Amino acid sequence: xxxxxxxxDYIGPxxxxxxxVLVVILLALFLVWRIDSPRMERFRSALxxxxxxxxxxxxxxxxxxxxxxxxxxxxxxxxxxNQELRRELQQMKAWKEAxxxxxxxxxxxxxxxxxxxxxxxxxxxxxxxADSGSPFRKSVLLNVGKRDGIVDGWATMDGLxxxxxxxxxxxxxxxxLLLTDASSRIPxxxxxxxxxxxxxxxxxxxxxxxxxxxxxxxxxxxxVISSGDGGVFPAGLLVGQVFQGRDKRLRVRxxxxxxxxxxxxxxxxxxxxxxxxxxxxxxxxxxxxxQEAAEKARSEAAEGALEPDDGSEDGNGGSQ
Numbered sequence: 001x002x003x004x005x006x007x008x009d010y011i012g013p014x015x016x017x018x019x020x021v022l023v024v025i026l027l028a029l030f031l032v033w034r035i036d037s038p039r040m041e042r043f044r045s046a047l048x049x050x051x052x053x054x055x056x057x058x059x060x061x062x063x064x065x066x067x068x069x070x071x072x073x074x075x076x077x078x079x080x081x082n083q084e085l086r087r088e089l090q091q092m093k094a095w096k097e098a099x100x101x102x103x104x105x106x107x108x109x110x111x112x113x114x115x116x117x118x119x120x121x122x123x124x125x126x127x128x129x130a131d132s133g134s135p136f137r138k139s140v141l142l143n144v145g146k147r148d149g150i151v152d153g154w155a156t157m158d159g160l161x162x163x164x165x166x167x168x169x170x171x172x173x174x175x176x177l178l179l180t181d182a183s184s185r186i187p188x189x190x191x192x193x194x195x196x197x198x199x200x201x202x203x204x205x206x207x208x209x210x211x212x213x214x215x216x217x218x219x220x221x222x223x224v225i226s227s228g229d230g231g232v233f234p235a236g237l238l239v240g241q242v243f244q245g246r247d248k249r250l251r252v253r254x255x256x257x258x259x260x261x262x263x264x265x266x267x268x269x270x271x272x273x274x275x276x277x278x279x280x281x282x283x284x285x286x287x288x289x290x291q292e293a294a295e296k297a298r299s300e301a302a303e304g305a306l307e308p309d310d311g312s313e314d315g316n317g318g319s320q
Contacts, residue, residue, distance in 0.1 A: 122266040124148050129173065129200075138181040138203060139164070140261055145172045155226070155233045155267045161255025162226060163239045163264055176264065179207055179254060186237055188200050188252075189227035191219040196227050199239065199252060201225070205249040209242065215250060218242055224252050 124143035143149050146169055154166045156176050164184065167177035177184055184201035186211070197212040212218065222242045228235025242253040 187229040
């Protein structure tokens with residue numbers, strides 16, 4: 001215990017002495033650096049030349065620290081600029097989305113107001129009530145049904161492109177089978193190559209083109225319309241554009257906006273008059289012509305027999 005006390009008595013005075021010596025040295029250096037005379041200037045230069053180069057190893061951490069601080073400040077400025085650019089890009093995306101929505105809405109309104117698909121083709125507009133689809137079935141429900149004259153098989157559009165066909169009608173609702181459903185098969189035409197094909201759904205957003213005779217003649221971006229074959233849909237309805245999918249199959253990017261199916265138009269399509277014989281459209285049947293000619297001759301003969309003979313009556317009267 002006495003030895004520990006003696007050590008503590010020595011450490012305290014030595015510490016104070018060291019602090020005093022350091023203060024004196026720093027004060028002397030301050031005075032040396034503050035004295036303005038040629039002799040002191042030469043002394044300061046000699047001191048710097050002697051000791052400063054040998055302290056490069058000691059200044060290296062300070063230099064590195066200074067570089068790190070400057071790099072961090074530069075990184076902070078770059079980060080702030082990046083955040084500002086991100087905000088501006090987000091605003092631009094919002095404006096772009098708004099522009100796309102307005103463009104689609106404008107196209108739908110123009111299509112509903114100005115496009116006439118067929119003078120005899122009228123439509124019934126209905127609101128989409130719910131999406132009754134599933135991973136294995138793609139369909140929607142409309143608030144129009146038998147009371148509105150809806151019939152199974154009629155085509156539906158969103159104002160811009162073909163959406164699907166009526167598949168199931170109730171008294172006040174009806175179900176629309178979308179083109180993307182796996183059970184959907186419709187005849188389509190590609191005007192650019194003059195080919196007909198079948199548009200088949202596979203529950204993906206992009207149905208594929210099947211039964212195409214010359215796929216090499218089709219180019220990405222070619223327009224696809226309904227062909228009207230089989231009387232399923234009226235001809236000339238816009239379906240979408242062709243592109244090649246990742247599976248190397250020709251698929252169709254649908255013109256209808258499936259993400260925003262709010263209102264749909266159900267097209268009233270009545271079956272066209274059937275022509276049974278080949279010449280029925282050009283001229284009537286020859287048998288019909290012969291029958292009409294014979295009936296006309298008989299009618300003329302009957303009318304001639306009923307008319308009185310004026311000459312015979314005058315001769316008889318003269319003889320009397």
